[in-house]
Amino acid sequence: MTEPEEDYRNLTEDLNDAECVKFQASMPERIGAGEDLQDDPHMLTCERCRSLVRELEYIAEAARQLFPAEEEEPREELWTNIQLAIERGEA
Amino acid sequence: MGLSNSAGPPDIDLAKGTLQGKSPDESPHMTKADDGASKHSEQDERSSSLEEGAAQAQAPAAGGTPTKDGAAAPALSADAVILARAQAGDHAAFAQLYALHKRRVYSLCLRMLGNVAEAEDLTQESFLQLHRKIATFRGDSAFSTWLHRLTINVVLMHLRRKGLNLISLDEALDPSPDHGPARSFGAPDLRLSGSIDRMTLEKAVESLPAGYRLIFVLHDIEGYEHNEIATLLDCSIGNSKSQLHKARMKLREALRAPADEEVAK
Numbered sequence: 001m002t003e004p005e006e007d008y009r010n011l012t013e014d015l016n017d018a019e020c021v022k023f024q025a026s027m028p029e030r031i032g033a034g035e036d037l038q039d040d041p042h043m044l045t046c047e048r049c050r051s052l053v054r055e056l057e058y059i060a061e062a063a064r065q066l067f068p069a070e071e072e073e074p075r076e077e078l079w080t081n082i083q084l085a086i087e088r089g090e091a
Numbered sequence: 092m093g094l095s096n097s098a099g100p101p102d103i104d105l106a107k108g109t110l111q112g113k114s115p116d117e118s119p120h121m122t123k124a125d126d127g128a129s130k131h132s133e134q135d136e137r138s139s140s141l142e143e144g145a146a147q148a149q150a151p152a153a154g155g156t157p158t159k160d161g162a163a164a165p166a167l168s169a170d171a172v173i174l175a176r177a178q179a180g181d182h183a184a185f186a187q188l189y190a191l192h193k194r195r196v197y198s199l200c201l202r203m204l205g206n207v208a209e210a211e212d213l214t215q216e217s218f219l220q221l222h223r224k225i226a227t228f229r230g231d232s233a234f235s236t237w238l239h240r241l242t243i244n245v246v247l248m249h250l251r252r253k254g255l256n257l258i259s260l261d262e263a264l265d266p267s268p269d270h271g272p273a274r275s276f277g278a279p280d281l282r283l284s285g286s287i288d289r290m291t292l293e294k295a296v297e298s299l300p301a302g303y304r305l306i307f308v309l310h311d312i313e314g315y316e317h318n319e320i321a322t323l324l325d326c327s328i329g330n331s332k333s334q335l336h337k338a339r340m341k342l343r344e345a346l347r348a349p350a351d352e353e354v355a356k
Binding site: 027028029031032033052055056058059060062063064066067071072073074075078079081082083085086090 | 182186189193194195197198201202210211214215218219222287288289292293296307311312314317328329331332333335336337339340342343346
């Protein structure tokens with residue numbers, strides 16, 4: 001790659017980065033407000049940010065679906081400890 | 092699929108403010124409930140008969156109160172009787188309440204803390220607080236919702252005692268600023284690689300810094316809205332949104348690591 005070509009490539013990447021930085025900086029507030037980011041023009045042109053949004057959506061959805069179904073059982077001894085604490089007047 | 096909670100209206104009314112001015116906890120931040128459509132309410136449905144009974148237990152005729160048209164109101168459910176008896180100081184009934192709710196309380200503690208020993212300690216502390224305060228429960232909200240909030244407050248107080256600054260979690264937990272936009276180009280898509288199962292996600296959540304884990308658990312797992320979290324943690328709504336985003340980004344990093352290793356092989 002010639003030097004001008006490399007400069008141009010770097011410049012393009014920098015511009016893309018700037019757009020990505022701007023878009024990603026806006027994500028917490030917009031997502032928190034329930035906005036659908038799929039409609040954002042940047043999403044149409046940037047695979048990187050599209051992938052990011054998709055993965056964050058997937059993580060949130062996985063958490064909703066995977067966690068509530070499973071509940072852990074505490075050790076049997078815990079109730080004994082609670083009873084003892086109640087008898088000692090700690091409750 | 093979206094990134095914010097989008098559940099419908101809560102099935103069980105969350106505490107309408109305080110319980111006659113008495114919160115189930117020691118923090119003034121727990122007195123609030125709002126229009127948040129929260130999954131934690133849905134999760135409480137399974138013990139709804141107990142909760143409904145809390146109101147019924149206030150009825151003068153426990154065996155069924157005649158209505159104006161002569162029909163008998165339903166008798167107290169067995170769960171409601173347990174609650175009423177526990178409120179009256181019956182230890183056996185309290186033991187039954189423990190059996191009914193121990194998994195929910197322990198799981199909540201475990202997810203918020205990511206540590207078995209601490210989760211056990213705080214489950215114990217939650218039930219001891221329940222024992223102290225159960226008589227103040229008046230059925231204005233679902234009992235399990237009330238207990239859920241009591242548990243969250245016990246955990247939050249514990250974290251505060253440990254010095255976790257819940258207001259400026261960013262600075263406290265992640266002093267290094269982010270550099271540039273997140274890069275994922277060329278790496279496998281998490282969805283496509285099918286890399287998320289419960290165990291994997293659980294481990295990743297456990298690896299989160301305490302403050303991030305707290306927000307993530309409250310919002311994405313327990314279903315609290317940002318305004319509720321802001322009240323619980325005494326921080327701004329914007330802070331809650333920002334923390335949640337960073338928590339998800341951290342999780343993404345953690346979940347990507349195994350996938351990236353696969354690509355490198």
